[in-house]
Amino acid sequence: MFLRTRLAPLFSLLMLAAGMLGAAHAAPPPVADFFGPSSFGGAQLSPNGQYVAAKVPGQSGRDRLVVVELATSKAQAVAEFSDADIGDFQWVNDGRLLFDSTDKDVGVGDINAAPGLFAVDRDGKNFRQLAQRRSNFITTPAVARLLPWHTYMLGQRGAQDSDAVYVRSLSFEPRGSVRSEQLLRLDTRTGRSTGVPMPGNVRRWVLDARGEPRMATTLEDGKSTIWLRENDKWRAITTFDAWISSTDDFSPLDFDADGRLYVMARHGSDKTAIHTFDLVAGKVDPVPRFSIQRYDFSGRLIRSGDRLVGVRYLGDTYATEWLDPDMKALQEKVDAQLPGLVNLISLPRRPESPFVLVTTYSDMQPRTYFVYNRDTGNLNLLGQSQPKLDATKMGRQQLVTYPARDGMPIPALLTLPHGAKATDKLPMVVLVHGGPWVRGAVWEWSADTQFLASRGYAVLEPDFRGSTGHGAKHLTAGFRQWGRAMQDDVTDGTRWAIEQGVADPKRICIAGASYGGYATLMGLIREPELYRCGVNWVGVTDIKLMYGGSWFHTSDLPAQYIRYGMPRLIGDLETEAEQLMAVSPVEQAARLRQPLLMAYGGADRRVPRAHGTRFRDAVSATNRNVEWIEYPEEGHGWRLPKNRIDFWTRVEKFLDRHIGPDAVVQEQANQ
Known part of the structure; x- marks a missing residue:
């Protein structure tokens, strides 16, 4: 079941520029409905639970900061800029908010x-700028009182x-990556700040x-050290490899009101779980407090007042394990009103309020976003991020698993167009995630995936070995396997979809960004009979270029990652140059003969434009069917709505x- 329009909007101000769902049409939704700016987002309860703050576009299209008094349904725009948008924000206390700015109309x-x-x-009064937006060469008394940019x-x-x-004051490496974060305690009324002593970078x-x-x-030097602060002094707890995890590693998660430390650790298991950590003995409790059967733990603890009441975690999708009986009952009530949906309940810091936020x-x-009143049981619609899209016409997703050629199970997300069956032999796009050391397959709405499904394509998104979230064995099996076993997993998933009757073997395209763009090129090169075409955006094409470069195309990859991480995760350029060149697309460009669409950002510091131009020039020598797109103002991905719309319009064609x-x-004409 899906959201019913009987749940009327609560606040007309919040629904500005957010019309209700229209009637279904035979034509698919416009590209802009998928990739235009959000109409509502970031909703947060005040600590006392009496107010909600959110970002909502105004008449000019700029995102404003809006505060709603829940008891009266009164909404007020409390902050906005004429030349910028509200960015991130948070409640400082019940009456004050902290926020920064962005500009969704300007590329990187x-x-x-x-x-x-x-x-x-919260009433829009006592506005104060606390940090500069630019580095000022000429300092006035007013600027001098502000924190640096x-x-x-x-x-x-x-x-x-x-x-x-x-707040954090960052220092940077010459390449542009963060070197360290100085913590400052900032008074948001006076602007005065004091630094917290640091034990290192x-x-x-x-x-x-x-x-x-x-x-x-x-x-x-490639090592992470965890420090504990006691009586204003730092004490080292443990040191471990920053890039290659071991069974003894852990990551601090949170403290409870009694000072008990919760950590994420494997502790001899294949998958991370929540454990407690004995700060005196310096040891992880071997018995996990919370674990997920098929996944590494990723999530957070939920507190209500001083009590630990639940755990929010990422399994197949996001879910909540409530430790408190009253919260379990509340979740059941909300789920009954919103069946068939993931309903994430957010609590105020102080539990006296009857209101909770439901995403x-x-x-x-x-x-x-909804507001639920625990006293009355009323559920009121607050706002929708993409109100123009009809959920009942979107594609259906299912999490699947297929065997790789060496027997390793590979999880994946399969999306079918609305009304299609898994045996329809559909045209298919194999969409490879970037990273590559991230998790890709999560059951949730995705603009990229649903757009492709709306155009009639099945979409397969494999979590190839090296993807995170599926345990140490799955992760480490991808080390030093760019273009090899990692690529085999993508190929094997494609062949699996053909065998299952999902995909038409004559109509399969491979696509992806960043590492996914790299895998797209390697897929086209290695499997010319499997993939009819490819779409690569901001993809790595020259592995050697990742390790070095010149002043005009140096990546912003952290120096410590390049020195300590990449040789073990990808390969050692000094001792394994020949093996790395064998899986570097630019060295194999002459083998790629299928139609190819390439897109790069002129201001990309993660995968500089040179990756694209070098491969474009090399492949064009033997392949006339190469399309090139460049967005000069964009970085590693498309920030501007107009460019997102333009790119996906080109992809559709x-x-x-x-x-x-x-x-x-x-094909019929040629028969």
């Missing part, structure tokens, strides 16, 4: 300002009982249940010509 290459930091009361939000809510918050902080910095993780979604429905309706017409 054209950004000339940092996010800055700002604060405002490289000051950012921490992303942890803290105690939320004063006007102060913790800190890359991560953990606040305790009182909102105070208690743990830090430093990175030095709901499915494979077919984009994220939608490209696929149509080679595996879509036009390809069928052409």
Whole structure:
């Protein structure tokens, strides 16, 4: 079942520029409905649960910060810019918010300002700028009172009982990656700040249940060290390899009100779970407190007041294990009103309020926000992220597993167009995720996937070996396997879809970004009879270029990752150059003869434009069917809605010509 329109909007201001779902039409939804800006997002409860703040576009299209008083349904825009959008935000306390800025109309290459930091009361009063948006060569007294431009939000809510918050002041490597994060305690009314002493180059902080910095993780010479703060002094707990995990590693997760530390650790198992850590003995409790059968733990603890009441985790999709009986009962009530959906309940920091926030979604429905009143049982619609899309017309997703050629089970996400069956021999796009050391297959709405499904394509998204989230064995099996076993997993998934009757063997295209773009090129090169075409955007083409470069095309990959991580995760360029060149697409470009669409950002620092131009020039010597797109202002992906819409419009036409309706017409004409 899906969201019914009987749940009327609660606040007309929030629904500005967010029309209700229209009637279904035979024609697929416009590209802009998938890739245009969000109409509503980021909803957060105030600590006392009496207010909700969210980002909502105004008449100008700029995102504003809106606060709603839940008891009266009164909504007010409390902060907005004429030349920028509200970016991230958080509640400082019940009456004040911290936020930064962004500009969704400007690409990475054209950004000339940092996010800055700002604060405002929930009624729109007492606005104050706290950090610069630009580096100023001429300093005035007003500018001197501001924190420097490289000051950012921490992303942890803290105690939320004063006007102060913790923020990060970043320092950078010459390549542009972060070297360390200095923690500052910032008074959002006066603008005054004090620094927290650091035990080294800190890359991560953990606040305790009182909102105070208690743990830090430093990175030095390829080693991570976890530190504990006691009586304003730091004590090293453990040191381990930063890039290759072992069974003894752990990652701090959170503290409870009693000071008990919860960590994520394998502790001899294939998959990470939540354990407690004895701070005196310096040991992980061998008995896990919470684990997921088929996945590494990824998630957070949920507190209500001083009590630990639940665990939010990522399994097939996001879910919640409630430890509190009342919360279990509440979840059942919400699920009964919103059946067939994932319903994530967010609690205020203080439990006295009757209101909770519900974020709901499915494979077919984009994220939608509700407010639930525990006293009355009323559920009211707050806003929809993509209100123009009809969820009942989206494709259905299913998590599948297929065997690789060596017997390793490979998880994947299979999406079928609306109304299609898994035996229809559909044209198919094999969509390879980037990273590659990330998790790809999650059951949730995806613009890329649903757009392709709306155009009649089945979509297979394999979590090839090397993907995270599926245990140590699955992860480490991908080490040093670029273009080899990792690529075999993608190939084997494609052949599996053909054998199952999902895919028409004559109409399969491979596509992906970043590492996925690399896998697209290697798939076309290695399997010319399997893939009819390919779409590569911001993909790696020259492995050697990842390790070095010149001043005009150096990657922003961290220096420590290049020195300590890449030789063991990808390969050692000094001792294994020949093997790496054998799986570097630019060295094999003459073998690629299928139609290819390539797109790169002119301001990409992660995979510089040179990766694209070098491969384009090499492949064009023997392949006339190469299309090139460049967005000069874009970085590693498409930030601007207009470019997202343009890119996917081009992809639609490209696929149509080679595996879509036009390809069928052409094939019939040639018979």
